[in-house]
Each structure stands twice: as structure tokens, then as C-alpha cells.
Amino acid sequence: MTDILESPLTKKLQVFLALSEDELDVLKRLHLRRRSFTAGRDLVHQGQSDQAAYILAAGWVCSYKLQPDGTRQIVDFQIPGDFLGLRSVLLRTSDHSFEPVTDIQAVEVLVDDLLDAFTKTPRLAAAFLWAASRDEAMVVEHLVGVGRRSADARMAHFLLELGARLKLVGMGSKEGYACPLTQYHLADALGLSAVHVNRVLRKLRESGLLTFQDGRVTFDNYDGLVGFSGFDPAYLDQTDPLLK
Amino acid sequence: MTDILESPLTKKLQVFLALSEDELDVLKRLHLRRRSFTAGRDLVHQGQSDQAAYILAAGWVCSYKLQPDGTRQIVDFQIPGDFLGLRSVLLRTSDHSFEPVTDIQAVEVLVDDLLDAFTKTPRLAAAFLWAASRDEAMVVEHLVGVGRRSADARMAHFLLELGARLKLVGMGSKEGYACPLTQYHLADALGLSAVHVNRVLRKLRESGLLTFQDGRVTFDNYDGLVGFSGFDPAYLDQTDPLLK
DNA sequence: AAGCTGGGCTAACCGAAAGCAGTCTCCGCA
DNA sequence: TGCGGAGACTGCTTTCGGTTAGCCCAGCTT
Missing domain, CATH: 1.10.10.10 (Winged helix-like DNA-binding domain superfamily/Winged helix DNA-binding domain)
Known part of the structure; x- marks a missing residue:
């Protein structure tokens, strides 16, 4: 990540509040552990737990639930700047699966880093909460x-x-x-x-x-x-x- | 409220964690401002904001969204022990309406009391977060x-x-x-x-x-x-x- | 007693969407 | 260079569920 200002998450959040130097810095430190995944292979599987959360940096992902009869319902698509499995990390249970639609790049976020970031910059915590609530509204x-x-x-x-x-x-x-x-x-x-x-x-x-x-x-x-x-x-x- | 142990919310939470005396006490202090509403009259209207949150003590409520064409989609029903509008209080925006299905009794909860309770008993905060997440899963x-x-x-x-x-x-x-x-x-x-x-x-x-x-x-x-x-x-x- | 109203219930009809079956094209690859 | 798979596309038939149009009953009004 050359510049945190180029990150889709930053762009998204910037629309709603001006981020201070401090906050940008915390965001930057969250963006370290960058990882890649290939299209089609599941990231998190239904029922699996203890997963890390991700911030999607590039590519598309879908989250879905499988039915016993084999049909599936896609709950939502994630695009760059969106969170993956934030809830399942906070609550240690994952009730749906994630599948990359394309090859993707994602930043791994550990619970501790996240909680740490929240205590340092409460405004950022509020912003994340806002994002989660927006997801629910969707x-x-x-x-x-x-x-x-x-x-x-x-x-x-x-x-x-x-x-x-x-x-x-x-x-x-x-x-x-x-x-x-x-x-x-x-x-x-x-x-x-x-x-x-x-x-x-x-x-x-x-x-x-x-x-x-x-x-x-x-x-x-x-x-x-x-x-x-x-x-x-x-x-x-x-x-x-x-x-x- | 004669006994906090009889409260549906307490019953619900007790299934998942043993509540300490302190936590029960905090819960009790949240249960003060009891109010009644009659069936059919909307509690919170779509788009309205700055509302209080409620804990439903008795009766049934439904939350729904109206379409421009007049049809409505009920998003969920609330039964005793459930929260009403927790998200809209935290985020100051309400994107759906609540209608009591029956006459109801609800406890009004102010944001400040809630945040106060959270800082005093973090485990209770986690329990509430768990409840919210369960609602989302539903x-x-x-x-x-x-x-x-x-x-x-x-x-x-x-x-x-x-x-x-x-x-x-x-x-x-x-x-x-x-x-x-x-x-x-x-x-x-x-x-x-x-x-x-x-x-x-x-x-x-x-x-x-x-x-x-x-x-x-x-x-x-x-x-x-x-x-x-x-x-x-x-x-x-x-x-x-x-x-x- | 007549007349509402709200909720439950049913039948006849019809349209939206599923299922099935198959074609076409592009693309990777053996 | 020919095969096989994925994805897009279409025609035909079937079925699920919506619409319309009612009926019945219980509990109110007046």
C-alpha cells in the first residue's frame, strides 16, 4: 500500500467524516498483513469459527448461505473497502460462507489490533460501527x-x-x-x-x-x-x- | 417490575451466561421507565430519528418497511425480551417502522444509561452485542x-x-x-x-x-x-x- | 335488529417465474 | 485442432402463487 489515502476503505470513510492524521495513521497500521486469494475458493466456510476478519482491498466477494437442498442464497456482495466477517470475529461464530468472485486482495485484521485501534481512536470505532450498520441496512x-x-x-x-x-x-x-x-x-x-x-x-x-x-x-x-x-x-x- | 429475574430479557440472557449480582443490578436500573402502547399505533415511524430504544416487556411488535407502492415487508417480529430500535438509537437514524401487534409494555432506555451500563459491566455489553448479532442472523x-x-x-x-x-x-x-x-x-x-x-x-x-x-x-x-x-x-x- | 368491521376461509382464473431442453460462442488446453 | 466446460441465450411446458371476488362468523355499534 503506497498511500493509505488510496485505500478504498479510506475513500469510503472519508465521504462521511474527515479523518485526522492520527486516525489515518491507525488505519495505515491496520493495513499491514496483505493477502491474496483466488477466485472460487471459499475463504470462510459456513460453521467455521475463530476466523480473522478482512478488509477487502481489491476484487469482489460474495457471502452466502447454503440450503440443505443445495440451492444457495447470496446475502451480499463485498466490494473494495468492505469488511469480511467482522461479525464472525467479534462473536467467534460464522453463519455464512465467503467466496471470492474474482481473485482478490485483502488485508487481514486481528481482533486485538482492531480493539486496540478502537480504544486509541473512538471516532474510528464509531465509523466502523456506522459501516457495520450500513451493511445491515443493505x-x-x-x-x-x-x-x-x-x-x-x-x-x-x-x-x-x-x-x-x-x-x-x-x-x-x-x-x-x-x-x-x-x-x-x-x-x-x-x-x-x-x-x-x-x-x-x-x-x-x-x-x-x-x-x-x-x-x-x-x-x-x-x-x-x-x-x-x-x-x-x-x-x-x-x-x-x-x-x- | 417485582423481580428482575422474571424479566424476559433476563431470562433470555441467563440462558447464555450466568449474570452476577452486579450485572443484575445494572439490568434492574435499566428497567425503570416502564411505558405502555396500544396495538396498531406506530411506535417509531420510518425516517424518524432521535428516538429512544426500548426493551419489550410484554406483547408483540413487528418492524417493517413500507414500499412506495403501498405493500409492506415485515422485517422481524419482536417478542418479550427483545430490543426495539437499538440500532436507531446508536446511529440516530431509523430506517424502518415499528408497530405493536398487541398492546405492549416496554421499558424505555436512554442512550446515556445504556453507555453507562456498558462501561460499568463490559460483560453485559458483550451480551447485548451478542443479542444484536443474533437479531441480524435472524x-x-x-x-x-x-x-x-x-x-x-x-x-x-x-x-x-x-x-x-x-x-x-x-x-x-x-x-x-x-x-x-x-x-x-x-x-x-x-x-x-x-x-x-x-x-x-x-x-x-x-x-x-x-x-x-x-x-x-x-x-x-x-x-x-x-x-x-x-x-x-x-x-x-x-x-x-x-x-x- | 340491522349494519358495520376485521379476521378467517374458499373457488376460479391467470400471470410470473421455474424447469427442462437445447443452441451458440468463447476460451483453455491436451 | 478438436474437445470440453462455462457462461449466455432461447422456446416450450408446467406450477406456484397472486388477484379478484366472494362467503361466513364474531364482536361491535346505534
């Missing part, structure tokens, strides 16, 4: 989508949300973004079959709303999409008054 | 259900989960439990129509698995239900090693 929003949105709106909403998240770390814009997910990933995340995902994507493309092709999501009509899917980024952008 | 499980389980299995799983939670606070057993929910509540929670909820309940009843009638859930074949729905209570029962 899961809730995901639940609402799967429970109450049509397949089309669900897809649109999901891709918009990803776009908004990527924008925060400088990897996307209202035009679109590079997206390494397969249609199978989308299916497992949205509770659809891969076949139906394909049909939905075609429909969205043909109605001029968005294009999902060749590893790229292009918003052909951003405002139209927002209206169609009922996307409200409040739960992603909301600054915590405590941190102001 | 939301994830809920997401899996809505995304990947058939309507029948989803219903069975959901009612089993509620049963397991109620058992912890002494309000249910493997035989069944009193349940004030209407079929509309079930529909909004499970992402089904009320009509289909009725069909599903009939089917479960006719196949001798469970009976939902007259405000009561009866498990006619507990083991059969567990197998059918793939219910694994690990995420509810799991003790945190940190607390041992």
Missing part, C-alpha cells in the same frame, strides 16, 4: 426486494445499489461500472433462476433502461431506473450525526 | 427463507423459529405457543398474499404438521416440521465463547 433492503419487488424491479434496484456503492470507492458512476458477476451470481442473490435472470436482463435492455453485458453494467436511463425500481439511496448515503 | 435467515424456500417450508420454518425464540423466554414449547399474529401479518412477513397464507396453513394442517388457529400455533409433528423446513436452530442457540 441486508434489510435486500430482504424487502426479494420479498416485495417484482423480478425486474428487484434486478434494477440491485444493480443501482451496487452502482451507488462502487461510486463511493471510485469504481463507478451514473454511467455504469465494471461488474465481474455472472448471471448465476445474480440469480443466487435475487432468488431467481439463472434462466429467468437472463430474460429479465433482456427485458431491461430492450426497454432502454440498462445493459448488462461483457462484464459491464451500463445505465442507459438512470432516472428511469430509479423511478422504476423505487431506489432511494438514503440508507447508503446517510451520514451519522454522531460523526459530524 | 434477518439473514429470513432473507434465505424468502429467497430460496417454498411458501410451505418458509411458513413452517418461520413458525418454528418463533417457537424457539418464545421458548427461551418461557412462552412456548415444542407443543406450540400462543400467537397473536393474523394471517395478514404472516403474509407481510413471508412475502406472500394473505390468501395464499391461508392455503398454506390449511395444507400444513391437513398434512398433520402444525395447526394455526384461534391465536395458537400447535406443532402436531415437531420433528416432521423440522425435517420438512430444514430448520436448524444453531443461529438462535449458539452461545458466544467470549461470554463463557
